[in-house]
Amino acid sequence: MSVTLEQVDVIARLSKLEFNQEEKSKFVEQFNQILQYMEKLNELDTEPIEPTYNVLDISNVTRPDELKPWLSQDEALQNAPRTKHGFFSVPKVIG
Amino acid sequence: MQLTDLDYTSLRKRIVGREITCAQLVADYLDNIREKKPLNAFISVFEKDARQRAEEIDRKISANNAGALAGLVLGIKDLIVLSGAPTTCGSKILSNFISPYDATVIKKLAQADAVFIGKTNMDEFAMGSSSETSFSGAVKNPTATDRVAGGSSGGSAAAVAGNLCTAALGSDTGGSIRQPASFCGVVGIKPTYGRVSRFGLIAYASSLDQIGPLCKSVDDAASILNVISGYDHLDSTSANQPTEDYTTYLNRDVKGLIIGLPKEYYGAGLDPEIRQNIENRAAQLGKAGAEIVEVSLPHTEYAIAAYYIIATAEASSNLARFDGARYGVRAEKVMDLEEMYVKSRTEGFGSEVKRRIMLGTYVLSSGYYDAYYRKAQKVRTLIRQDFNNVFAQVDCLLTPIAPTTAFRLGEKIDDPLTMYLSDIYTVSCNLAGLPGIALPSGADSHGLPIGLQLLGKPFSEGKLLQVADFLEKLN
Numbered sequence A: 001m002s003v004t005l006e007q008v009d010v011i012a013r014l015s016k017l018e019f020n021q022e023e024k025s026k027f028v029e030q031f032n033q034i035l036q037y038m039e040k041l042n043e044l045d046t047e048p049i050e051p052t053y054n055v056l057d058i059s060n061v062t063r064p065d066e067l068k069p070w071l072s073q074d075e076a077l078q079n080a081p082r083t084k085h086g087f088f089s090v091p092k093v094i095g
Numbered sequence B: 001m002q003l004t005d006l007d008y009t010s011l012r013k014r015i016v017g018r019e020i021t022c023a024q025l026v027a028d029y030l031d032n033i034r035e036k037k038p039l040n041a042f043i044s045v046f047e048k049d050a051r052q053r054a055e056e057i058d059r060k061i062s063a064n065n066a067g068a069l070a071g072l073v074l075g076i077k078d079l080i081v082l083s084g085a086p087t088t089c090g091s092k093i094l095s096n097f098i099s100p101y102d103a104t105v106i107k108k109l110a111q112a113d114a115v116f117i118g119k120t121n122m123d124e125f126a127m128g129s130s131s132e133t134s135f136s137g138a139v140k141n142p143t144a145t146d147r148v149a150g151g152s153s154g155g156s157a158a159a160v161a162g163n164l165c166t167a168a169l170g171s172d173t174g175g176s177i178r179q180p181a182s183f184c185g186v187v188g189i190k191p192t193y194g195r196v197s198r199f200g201l202i203a204y205a206s207s208l209d210q211i212g213p214l215c216k217s218v219d220d221a222a223s224i225l226n227v228i229s230g231y232d233h234l235d236s237t238s239a240n241q242p243t244e245d246y247t248t249y250l251n252r253d254v255k256g257l258i259i260g261l262p263k264e265y266y267g268a269g270l271d272p273e274i275r276q277n278i279e280n281r282a283a284q285l286g287k288a289g290a291e292i293v294e295v296s297l298p299h300t301e302y303a304i305a306a307y308y309i310i311a312t313a314e315a316s317s318n319l320a321r322f323d324g325a326r327y328g329v330r331a332e333k334v335m336d337l338e339e340m341y342v343k344s345r346t347e348g349f350g351s352e353v354k355r356r357i358m359l360g361t362y363v364l365s366s367g368y369y370d371a372y373y374r375k376a377q378k379v380r381t382l383i384r385q386d387f388n389n390v391f392a393q394v395d396c397l398l399t400p401i402a403p404t405t406a407f408r409l410g411e412k413i414d415d416p417l418t419m420y421l422s423d424i425y426t427v428s429c430n431l432a433g434l435p436g437i438a439l440p441s442g443a444d445s446h447g448l449p450i451g452l453q454l455l456g457k458p459f460s461e462g463k464l465l466q467v468a469d470f471l472e473k474l475n
Helices: A005-015 A021-043 A073-077 B008-016 B022-035 B047-062 B104-111 B154-161 B178-184 B218-228 B272-287 B300-321 B337-348 B351-364 B369-391 B416-421 B427-432 B461-474
Strands: B042-045 B073-077 B115-120 B167-172 B187-190 B210-215 B258-262 B291-295 B396-400 B436-443 B449-456
Touching: A005 A021, A005 B351, A021 B300, A021 B351, A021 B369, A021 B416, B008 B022, B008 B218, B022 B042, B022 B047, B022 B073, B022 B115, B042 B154, B047 B115, B073 B154, B104 B115, B104 B218, B115 B154, B154 B167, B154 B178, B154 B210, B167 B178, B167 B187, B167 B218, B178 B187, B178 B436, B178 B449, B187 B218, B187 B461, B210 B218, B218 B436, B218 B461, B258 B272, B272 B291, B272 B396, B272 B436, B272 B449, B272 B461, B300 B351, B300 B369, B300 B416, B300 B427, B351 B369, B369 B427, B396 B461, B436 B461, B449 B461
Parallel strands: B073 B115, B073 B167, B258 B291, B258 B396
Antiparallel strands: B042 B115, B167 B210, B187 B210, B187 B436, B396 B449, B436 B449
């Protein structure tokens, strides 16, 4: 598989990143080099193999739903670029 | 001999024996940090807090109620959060972030009376093998300043090797503790996945990341691991396994242990000087009564491809949170929400981070998920099975850490694939969730440190420390 300039545009849009033409051309070149290397995995027949998403034999870690002290509203907002009335504030979503 | 040359185990005797004070020790490290600023090992230094904390601990020592790590002066990799302190991850996007809480490891170390002297430099978001991608600039190797310190915990390794602190915390996703430890000539441990809480560690690849210490001796590694290990209800991937006193594995012999040399780790591409060094070490272990056997991990050659698919996929998801809305740097003059996301991320991330987000997004995208991501997770199963088979026969594995000693600054930075391939001996350990230790083992003909690696089955840190300690004390 190889990647085209158009595909790089699609991936950039999904990644919420922007690139200029020069960066995009470099990406196409580097991506294809890296993806070509990853093709190596196709040498292996993995049809009957189960995937490993997590190496620990644990799943669905739950806990009682109890209220415990945690960050105050001020602390939770202290790193926000903009706040308003105790909320995170962002530019208009709907025009 | 300066105080700052010593490991914690030696310093502790002098601190508890009142020969020296923590305040004096901290002052000496601060002098070294100033003097060796060109190493660029630290992103921030807590001069006032560290001095104040040292005085408090000196008072505790006088009152005979000091903790297990009293006077241990630590550097903290700048992706572990510490309340009230900046945590940048080596990135512009977090250059203004001040953590409102402590990571679990920080809480535990503070309770044991360690002193935090500053935050160490690193590859941006831990993505790199050379500590050259930091927004704060490249870290230099204290042994040879035209060489890289390794990555991504290069600042932690350089700080310990350069005597800027007694020990440091790092994180290891594909070798990020072990490889810089090896390049700088210090001890580093990547614990079993789940052994140390990751609460308060800013995530790169969540199924691979682990926190561990970089330090000056195996004794120190055991003492620090004793404090930071254990279950944490705040980390749902933390392992609910009993902890051990790792210092009980020190000062033992290696008689009767079976140590494997995986042949795939000694193939073409390995520097002959490193091979010779490690073969000599294997012979020493053999002479001391260990049985040395050749073993095979047949899927080793697929590890890099599987690793970079899985790691970038998880990274693209983890780094989605950096959008300029709740924390971090927000781009100015944006018209709408979409533009805020795109501009903040485009201006905030460096090129290696963008490359990995893009790759990760691609391998997870519709139509490619099965071909890349699912395939890589299946290969991960094969790599785990290789280790399971081998650990049915041997107690641990002895291998190199990297194909070469520290390379030159700038040598690989423009060639991502070549940089990725240098991780060949370290990534499998993370894919299988195993513990691994990096131990210094002399130097090559250029005087650059050589490191060896010991790998064991999950939760066998004690046995790895035992073998590493034995080898260290042979020197």
